[in-house]
Amino acid sequence: MKRITIKDLSKFLSLSTSTISRALLHDKNVNDETRKRVLDAAHKMGYKPNLTALSLQSGQSKTIGFVVPEMITPFSAKVLKGIQNILYPLGYRIIITQSDEDPLIERKNLQLLEEFNVDAIIINLCHETYNNGIYQHIMGQGIPLIFFDRLPHQSLDVSKVIVNDSIKASLMVEHLIKTGRKRIVYIMGPTTIRNVTERMNGYKRILMKYNIFDENLIIQANGMTVQHGRDIIKQLLDKNIEFDSIFAFSDTLAMGVMNYLLEQKIRIPEDVAVASFSGTELSSMVYPQLTSVQQPLEKMGEKAAELALEKIKDSSAASRSVTMDAELVYRAST
C-alpha cells in the first residue's frame, strides 16, 4: 500500500539515503557490492521513485502541455501518439487541453498550463484569431512553445513542425488535372490559419501553370467542421457555378462536401471528384473513400516532442523549423 521510499531502503540496508540515491542513479562513486545490494533490495521491495519529489528538487515539472483545437477527428490523437512515444519513456507527463476552436478557451488552456508549471507547450492553434499576446507572455515566462500544423501568421521565435503544404497541394491539384478535371474548386478554411493560404498558393500555382485558374472557384468556409463543408458547397451549387472537382482544405470539410453532393444525387467521383488535405483515418472511413494528402502525424508529434526537449535542456537553444514530407494517397473519390 504505502510506497517504498529511499528512506525505507536506507533503514533496511543500514546505509545513508545519499548512498542509496547514488546507487540508484548509477553514480560511479559507489562500491560495486553496495550498488548491487541496493539495486536488489530496491527491486525486491518494489521501490519506485517519487516523481513529484524529483520535480520539486529539479525545479522542472516534468510535464509538458499539449494544446489542440479539437479531438473530434483523429488528427490530434495521432500527433499525441507521437509525443507520447518520445516523452513517456522519459518520465514526462503530458497534459492535454482542447480549445474547441475557440481562442478564448485556448487562452484559458494556456493559462492553465502555465499554472501547472509545464516545462514546455506543444500547440496547434485554433482558428478564428490569434492569441499572440499570450503566446508571448508564455514564452516570457521561460516556457518554450512549439507549434505544429497550424501556425500564426506573424513570426514568433519558436520551433515548429509543418509539412510542405504548398508543394503537396500543387501535386494533389495536378492529380485532379491529370484525371481530366478542369474546373477545380478550392475550399479554404479560415484564412487566419497560415496553411490555408499556403495550400491556396499551391493550388493557384499549378492552375496558373495549366492556364485554368479561375478565382471564382476559390471559396471560403466559415470553419472547419463537416457542417461548414456542407454549407459552403450548398452555396456554391446555389450559385450555379460549374465545377467538376473539389480540393478541400481538410478532411472534415471534404466530408461535408461529399455528404451534400451525394444527397443531391451528384455522383463521386463520376460527376465531381473530391480530394482533401489532412490524412486522418477519416479519409478511409467514409464512402467513397477520400483521396487526400496524408501527413505523417505521428512522426510530426515525435519531432515536436524532440524540439520541445531541445528547448527544455537548453533554454537558449535556437528555434528550429522542421518541414516534413506529406504523401499523396489516391482513393475512390477521385
Add this chain to the structure above:
Amino acid sequence: MKRITIKDLSKFLSLSTSTISRALLHDKNVNDETRKRVLDAAHKMGYKPNLTALSLQSGQSKTIGFVVPEMITPFSAKVLKGIQNILYPLGYRIIITQSDEDPLIERKNLQLLEEFNVDAIIINLCHETYNNGIYQHIMGQGIPLIFFDRLPHQSLDVSKVIVNDSIKASLMVEHLIKTGRKRIVYIMGPTTIRNVTERMNGYKRILMKYNIFDENLIIQANGMTVQHGRDIIKQLLDKNIEFDSIFAFSDTLAMGVMNYLLEQKIRIPEDVAVASFSGTELSSMVYPQLTSVQQPLEKMGEKAAELALEKIKDSSAASRSVTMDAELVYRAST
C-alpha cells in the same frame, strides 16, 4: 521569469511564510488587515502556488490517469472533455494513455500510470482479453479504478459509469421493426466486452417479443474498426442470408457496413436500414447520416471524474455504479 514563491512574499512583507500561507489559504487565524496585504501583494507580484510542492506535501500527485482503447473516434475525447470539466478547475492533471485495443499496451499503460503515482485511474477497457491481474494489483496499491463504458465480465469492486445498454438496444431494434423491418441483423463486437452481450440481450428480447428472432442474424465482427465492419458484412452477403436492416454494436462497425453496402450498390435505407450504438459525431459525419443510440459521453466523463474524487477523498468509500440514460437519435440511415 523566476516564479514568485511564498518566501518572496514573506521577505517583501516582512511576515513569516506560515502567515503568508495561512492568508493564502483563507485560514481564519489571520488578521483581516494582514490577509488583505498578503492577497494584494500576491496578486500584484503574480504569485502562483507551486503545485509540485503541494503534491509532495500532501502525498497526492493531483494527477489522474485516463486509459482508453483508442482515440480514432471522438468517443474518448468526449468523455475526456467531461473529465476535464470537473478535474481541471480542481487543479488535477490528467494523463492520457491509448491502448490501441491491445491488452499488452493497456497493461504497460497502467504500469506507467502507477509509476506516475496517479491518485486514481479512469479506464475504458480494450477488447480482446482482460488484464484482471493488473487491475487488482493497481487497486491493491490503493489506486482507485473507475470503469466506464466497457466493463470486464467478472465483478471487481470498482465504481463504474455505464448506460442502459440493453434497454436502449431493445428500443432501437423496435424502431427498426416499426419502420417495417423484419430481418434485422445484429453485428456484435468481441464478446470479451460486456456491453456486446448486453446489447445483444436487448436485441434478442425485443425480437422474441415480436416473434421474429432468428439466431442466424447474429454475427460477430473480429474487432471494432471500420474494416472489421466491412469484413463481416461481406461475409454475410456472401452467405446469401436475407436481411433488411442492421443493428451494429458501434458507429465504426456501422460505417464499415454502410461503405461496403454502398459499394455493392445496395441503397441505405431503401434496401437496408442501418442503426448503431455509440453516438459520436461520426454518426452525423457520414452519408447517409447514421441513426444511433447516443450516449451522454461528456456527462459520463464528468460522472466518472466525480466517482474518482469520491474514492480519492475517502479511500474506503463504497463503490458506486452509475447508469446513465442514452438517447435514440433517428437520422437518414433508417
Add this chain to the structure above:
DNA sequence: CTGAAAGCGCTAACAA
C-alpha cells in the same frame, strides 16, 4: 494572531 521548526522524497555539496 503570528512565528519557528519540522517534514513530504529526493539530490547534491561538503565532510569525513
Add this chain to the structure above:
DNA sequence: TTGTTAGCGCTTTCAG
C-alpha cells in the same frame, strides 16, 4: 566510498 546537511515550496503542528 560513505555520511551529514541543506534545501526545492509548501503546509502544519507547536509555541509564543
